Structures are given as structure tokens and as C-alpha cells.
Amino acid sequence: MGLGAWLKQSFPVDQDALIELTAEPIPNHLKRWWWALGGTPLYMFTVQVITGIMLVFYYVPDTDKAYDSIAYITYTADYGWLIRSIHRWSSNIMIASLILHMMRVFFTKSYKAPRDINWMFGVVLFLLSVIFGFTGYSLVYEQMSYWAMQVGTGIAGATPFVGEWIADFMRGGSEIGQNTLTRFYIFHIVLLPILLVMAVGIHVYLIRAHGVTELKFKGDEDVEKKTFPLWPDHVFTELIMVSIIMVLLLVLSILFPVQLGDPANPNVTPLHIKPEWYFFAVFRWLKITNLLVGVMGPMVFIGILFFWPFIDKFFDKVFPGKEVGFWIGVLGLLTINGFTVWEIFGH
Amino acid sequence: MDRRDALKNMLAFIPLGGAFAGITAMGFRFITPKKRDVTRRIFTMHLDELPINASRQITDLRGKDLVLVRTGEREVKAMSTVCTHLGCTVYWQKDNQEFYCPCHAGRFDKDGNVVAGPPPRPLETYHTEIEDDNVFIYFKDAEG
Structure with missing residues (x-):
């Protein structure tokens, strides 16, 4: 038995499956x-x-x-x-x-x-x-x-x-x-x-x-091949x-x-203590809230983030066409960035 | 094997499942730290070493700092320097006569009461006792 045949027998790889696996559109x-x-x-x-x-x-x-x-x-x-x-x-x-x-x-x-x-x-x-x-x-x-x-x-x-x-x-x-x-x-x-x-x-x-989610951009309509x-x-x-x-x-x-x-x-x-940059917003939040709110705030935030697809679906149903989810996202992002900048420059 | 037989066979595994659950619970208990609550009475200093209204910083058995303040002829207060918010160490600021926590800007007055910031309660105090002019403090050793 040749080396190629032996390898094929002992280590069988389905060529078609391999091609399909790597040809993902x-x-x-x-x-x-x-x-x-x-x-x-x-x-x-x-x-x-x-x-x-x-x-x-x-x-x-x-x-x-x-x-x-x-x-x-x-x-x-x-x-x-x-x-x-x-x-x-x-x-x-x-x-x-x-x-x-x-x-x-x-x-x-x-x-x-x-x-x-x-x-x-x-x-x-x-x-x-x-x-x-x-x-x-x-x-x-x-x-x-x-x-x-x-x-x-x-x-x-x-x-x-x-x-x-x-x-x-x-x-x-x-x-x-x-x-x-x-x-x-x-x-x-x-x-x-x-x-x-x-x-x-x-x-x-x-x-x-x-x-992968297909995103549509202006001008894409003319392109025949989408993937x-x-x-x-x-x-x-x-x-x-x-x-x-x-x-x-x-x-x-x-x-x-x-x-x-x-x-x-x-x-x-x-006297001057700061965590890593990705904790700045939480660190600032803890300074301005009482302990329970300070601790529960980030947990609620993570909870909202985790269940966001369902929360957004609810908003779409109650306020159709209003893009409530988008604006909540913008607000959330601005808040986190604001707190981070505040922590960088504040005491 | 039909569904009935399969279920019957599964029953045989119940004791094994029970044993597995038991071992899991033991494992869970193993990784949970042991705690014991022992109150210790510790000698700190002689009363002569602490003039009235003066304070001294000492280190407790767990290696944490605490402050002794003599508030009267035969009255001594013992206070932890650990912030009640999230456990950082407070600094005594002479100018403001306040304890200041650098982590989240909590402030306490000289009696340990919260003046500003997020701490939920005053600084922890320890029960003190004066016996033959020797100052003792009691504190709970919760370490496992």
C-alpha cells in the first residue's frame, strides 16, 4: 500500500465535506x-x-x-x-x-x-x-x-x-x-x-x-453576486x-x-487608584450611587444586554417603525463613554 | 428495546445518579471556604500610651490596620480603617478632620460616621474594655 492510500485509509477525510466547509458563502x-x-x-x-x-x-x-x-x-x-x-x-x-x-x-x-x-x-x-x-x-x-x-x-x-x-x-x-x-x-x-x-x-x-447576516448598502442592488x-x-x-x-x-x-x-x-x-480602562464607567458609577444601586446597576445593564434581542422585539411590536432600540443603544453608548471620560478627567 | 423497557433500565441508574448528586454536593462543599466565628480579646496598649483625644494606629491579628482613639478618661474607641463601601483603606486627613477613601471618594468624620460618598454605614467599631489601665479590644475572627 502506498503512503497516500495508507493515509487515506487510516485518516479518512471526506473531500466533499471539506470543500463544503471551506466554501461557505x-x-x-x-x-x-x-x-x-x-x-x-x-x-x-x-x-x-x-x-x-x-x-x-x-x-x-x-x-x-x-x-x-x-x-x-x-x-x-x-x-x-x-x-x-x-x-x-x-x-x-x-x-x-x-x-x-x-x-x-x-x-x-x-x-x-x-x-x-x-x-x-x-x-x-x-x-x-x-x-x-x-x-x-x-x-x-x-x-x-x-x-x-x-x-x-x-x-x-x-x-x-x-x-x-x-x-x-x-x-x-x-x-x-x-x-x-x-x-x-x-x-x-x-x-x-x-x-x-x-x-x-x-x-x-x-x-x-x-x-453571516447579509447587510445591504446603497449601490449593492446592481451587484449580481451577493456573496x-x-x-x-x-x-x-x-x-x-x-x-x-x-x-x-x-x-x-x-x-x-x-x-x-x-x-x-x-x-x-x-491615594490615586484606577482600574483598567474598561472598568472606568463602572468605577465612576460606584462613586455616585449608593452601594446597592452601584452594584445592581451594572448587573441590570448586563441583563438588558443579554436579553436585548427580545427586549428590542418587544419595542418593535409596541412602537413599530420608531427605532426605539437604536436610540436606546445610542443613549447607552453615550452614557458609558460619558462616565469613562468623567473618570479619566475627574477625581 | 421499547420505551417501557428503556425506562425500566433507566431506573437501575437512579442509585448511581443519587450517589453522583451526593458527590457533586460534597465537591461543592469542598470548594466553599470554611468559616468559623471566634471572638478574640486582644491586648492593645497601656492607657498611659494614649493621651486623651489622641489616636494610635495598630495592626490586628489579620494584619489589618485599626485606629484607637481615647475619647475620655477611661474611654477608648477602636475603629477599623477599612471602608464600609467596598473594603479599601481610608486615610486620615488632618486638614478636614475626616477619613477619606481613595477608591470611591467616601468620607467619614472622626467618629467614623459617613459624611459623604457611597459608604452604606459608619466605619466598623470594635468593642473595647479597660482593665487595670490596659486597653483590650474584641474582634471577630471570621477566617477559615
Whole structure:
């Protein structure tokens, strides 16, 4: 038996199925890169998995050693500063591109049935990514890490009824300490990756099952062919995007390498403390509301976002042709941006 | 196998399902941190070390700072420096005579009462006791 025949027998691949899988028709609007941002978070996640595994070679999840191990990675290990910077910057780009992708889906109403459940998986993916960021920078065990853990678990703890249990579960006790770091480490490198990969799998499967939403633009009426094939046309568009993003990621990591703050001090909250940029709006919200409203506000927001396809459907039914959903989206976006800017420039 | 037989066969798995549920519950209990509520009586300082109206910062057994304020001849107040909003540490601002929390801008007066911002209640106080001019505080150790 020849090598080709043996391979075909032992590793049977259905050629027709392969052709069908790669010949998925892609709507014409995806030729423009700004409509094709959905893949970017996945590429960034891949970068994070690779750099994350590399960081774990040196990181020690011990409250007495975690900071020093990060200092070793940053200042002593060869190219450690670069690997760590790429890890951090890719998480930022991942969340930024997720926000842009969600805005695109929201304002083009691509979440409508039958894609409603896929939108919900998208919201779950966004939440998982944000929790990834939160648990990730907690592991550094610098001042910002410690107080982010304190505030984050405090927010969870203030949730009515189940809050105390959740906060204790996250902390591994009543206080931030070794148990907390161990748990955050497990969340960050084991549980969240598993959940995220599962959710991405379902998200991508549903995209393939429903097909990409076809958006119509002026001038498109004259175009006879409304779609183009995934392979090779769209794959090349994606490859160009990946290349540009990778260059951007490298430039950011080299020009603005991630720094290391002061080590965690459980007795002194820094006078000027700010979380990551994607938490600015929530941080400001917490300053101007009482604790219950402060904690429930973001949860209600996430709830609305999660069930948005059904809420929007309701608005369309009650106020036909009024585009209520669109204006709520604009208002929400302006509010979040307003709070973020307020937090950047306010005290 | 028809549906009736299938259901009958399934019944045999009920004990196994029960055992599985039990093990799941045990696993759930395992990852839930243990808590114990022990009130400890701790010696802090001699009364002579704390003049009337003066305050001293000390560290409790869990490594958290707290403030002792002598408010009378034989009266000492012990206050936590942990903000009641989301657990950050407050700063004493001499100029305003206020405690200030840098996380979400909460403010407390010198007795720990909320003056401004989002904190839901005053700073936590500890029960104190003076015995033979020695100042003791009681606090709950909730750590597992």
C-alpha cells in the first residue's frame, strides 16, 4: 500500500465535506475590514494562550512570591518584558475589538432571530473576557491588583442574597489572601479558558449554522453576486487583518511595555487608584450611587444586554417603525463613554 | 428495546445518579471556604500610651490596620480603617478632620460616621474594655 492510500485509509477525510466547509458563502460587505472585526478577539485570545503558557513557566501563585516572579519576568528573564507586554496588550485589544464587534452587531440589528441566542453567547464571551482581564491583572499582586481584588470581590459581596457566598467563594475565605490568589490563578488559567473555548465553539458553530447576516448598502442592488467564498477570498482578508493587528500589537508592546507598580500592601490603598480602562464607567458609577444601586446597576445593564434581542422585539411590536432600540443603544453608548471620560478627567 | 423497557433500565441508574448528586454536593462543599466565628480579646496598649483625644494606629491579628482613639478618661474607641463601601483603606486627613477613601471618594468624620460618598454605614467599631489601665479590644475572627 502506498503512503497516500495508507493515509487515506487510516485518516479518512471526506473531500466533499471539506470543500463544503471551506466554501461557505460570505456576504459582500465583509470585504470591508471594519465589518469583519469578529475574528480579531479570537486571534488575540490565541496570542494570549501562547504568551500565557510562556508566563506560567516563571509565575509563582504565592502571595509572597507572585510579585517577585513577575518582577523576574519583567526585568531579568530574556524578553520577559516583551512576552508580558504582548500578553497584556493583546487582552486590551481583545476587549476593545469585542466592544467594536458588539457595537457593529447591535447597530446593524444582526442579533435578530434566528441569531438571538448567538448574541447571548456573544455577551457571555464579552463577560468572560472582562473577567479574564480582571483575574489576570490580579495575579500580578501589585497594589492595583490587590485593591482590584478587594473592590471586585466587594462588589460581588454586595449582591443581594447570594453575594456573601459568591464573595467568600472568590476569596476562598473572608479576606483577600493566599486562597484568593490560588483561586484567581485557577480561574485565569483553567476555568475561564475552558469556558471561553466552549462558548467560542458554540458562537462560531451558530454563525456557520445561520450564515453571516447579509447587510445591504446603497449601490449593492446592481451587484449580481451577493456573496464570495470563505476560501480563499475571505481567509486572505482575515490574514491581512491578522498581520496588521500583530504589527500593531508588537509596536504597542515595544513602545509602551507594561510596567510593574508597587507590591501589594493590604494596609494602604493608593491615594490615586484606577482600574483598567474598561472598568472606568463602572468605577465612576460606584462613586455616585449608593452601594446597592452601584452594584445592581451594572448587573441590570448586563441583563438588558443579554436579553436585548427580545427586549428590542418587544419595542418593535409596541412602537413599530420608531427605532426605539437604536436610540436606546445610542443613549447607552453615550452614557458609558460619558462616565469613562468623567473618570479619566475627574477625581 | 421499547420505551417501557428503556425506562425500566433507566431506573437501575437512579442509585448511581443519587450517589453522583451526593458527590457533586460534597465537591461543592469542598470548594466553599470554611468559616468559623471566634471572638478574640486582644491586648492593645497601656492607657498611659494614649493621651486623651489622641489616636494610635495598630495592626490586628489579620494584619489589618485599626485606629484607637481615647475619647475620655477611661474611654477608648477602636475603629477599623477599612471602608464600609467596598473594603479599601481610608486615610486620615488632618486638614478636614475626616477619613477619606481613595477608591470611591467616601468620607467619614472622626467618629467614623459617613459624611459623604457611597459608604452604606459608619466605619466598623470594635468593642473595647479597660482593665487595670490596659486597653483590650474584641474582634471577630471570621477566617477559615
